[in-house]
Amino acid sequence: MKQFYPDIPKITFEGSKTENPLAFRYYNPEETVAGKTMREHLRFAMSYWHTMVAEGTDMFGVGTVSKDYGADDPMQQAKNKAYAAFELMDKLNIDYYCFHDRDVAPEGATLAESNQRLDEITDLMLELQTKYNKKVLWGTANLFSNPRYRHGAGTACSADVFAFAAAQIKKAIELTVKLGGEGYVFWGGREGYETLLNTDMKLERENLARLMRMAVDYARSIGFTGDFYVEPKPKEPTKHQYDFDAATVISFLQEFGLDKDFKLNIEANHATLAGHTFQHELRLARETGFFGSVDANQGDLLLGWDTDQFPTDVYDATWCMYEILKVGGFTKGGLNFDAKTRRASSTFEDIFISYIAGMDTFALGLKLADKIISDGRLDQFVKERYASYQEGIGKKIRDGAVSMDELEKYALAKGEVETGTGRQEYLEAMINSLMFG
Ligand code: XUL
Ligand code: CO
Secondary structure (H helix, E strand, O other): OOOOOOOOOOOOEOOOOOOOOOOEOOOOOOOEEOOEEHHHHHOEEEEHHHHHHOOOOEOOEOOOOOOOOOOOOHHHHHHHHHHHHHHHHHHHOOOEEEEEHHHHOOOOOOHHHHHHHHHHHHHHHHHHHHHHOOEEEEEEOOOOOOHHHOOOOOOOOOHHHHHHHHHHHHHHHHHHHHOOOOEEEEOOOOOEEOOHHHOOHHHHHHHHHHHHHHHHHHHHHOOOOOEEEEOOOOOOOOOEEOOOOHHHHHHHHHHOOOOOOEEEEEEHHHHHHOOOOHHHHHHHHHHHOOEEEEEOOEOOOOOOOOOOEOOOOHHHHHHHHHHHHHOOOOOOOOEEEOOOOOOOOOOHHHHHHHHHHHHHHHHHHHHHHHHHHHHOHHHHHHHHHOHHHOOHHHHHHHOOOOOHHHHHHHHHHHOOOOOOOOOHHHHHHHHHHHHHO
16 A cells, blocks of 8 residues: 555654654553553544644745645545555554544535535545554534634524534534544634624623534434533634633533533643643643543743644643643543644654654653652642641631631631741752652
């Protein structure tokens, strides 16, 4: 069979000393860490849109790498893209992938034609999944690229657009089920506004919730047993998105009675765009029971947009894996590399090197997080910092067994209080010594 990456060998683990750029330094899939293999912990996924489709265009220039896979006809391109995708996953030892409907098959002149094309291509994808033993982490619908969605999809001012979006989601869910997908994502690409001057925010938010409710009910009715996720992002492409950050999404889900149906897909670069750290979003998701999946990438803190870089920041990966270990690991979610090579990194080899870098970074993060947790000093420190809530008045506060009167009496009798030092720098130095030994 024709190879699309003939110069790239199968990538194997060679250890941290290797100088081979096409080898893993830290990701050793069958190595056990904290009771599970790295493969089981990390559940890496390839993002079809960046890896198989995006050609490096930006606002100032055209693509720098061709993704036509040697064909002119759009359907032949889509087929070749599928062959290339599975060759890439196979060579990188990646078990999962994520896709939008429009990534895998070109949109047709009508919805019916688009759907027919999707049927044809997903037949091939299913065949390739079996051949290469690959799985879908999650599917989704692209409700933001076509001009019809310029006012949003579920939050559009036009009911016809709402209906079109619903039809597209229905089909994307059916395809996710057909391909055995373990999840389905709602990312509100244009579900927000540019100006409140022309916006009925109440109706838009209610409609978005209606669409999500209908999507869940439909999916369950056709036997989808996977997870639904919302992927928070504060802005871009719209000025304000309704799925702003984890806290906003959680309250939205609760407001509309969707909190039992959805979890969160936390993306690193979206967290920083919202003014949070990646870990903050993960921590909130973990502690509220909404943790689901992760879009692993990183932004550039000097830039105000979503650069979707491959993750190489070991601190961020470590704190991400710390939260994931603390929540007990992924169930149906995983680490999807929603990441693209820089525009100037314009060869297919760069794509492989980028995935290797990302996978190694998270493998290292997993090992370091395990080290921090096993060491125990950090957890112990936090526990002791809140020790006053374990007994006496603190325990009564936690138990809801104390009144304002009683607290006043207590404070009056106590006099000035002593709260001790936070020792942040001690902790930072301790973590560095754990990480760098
Ligand atoms: C955009 C983004 C999307 C979602 C899926 O910022 O992250 O690619 O992950 O629609
Ligand atoms: Co994403």
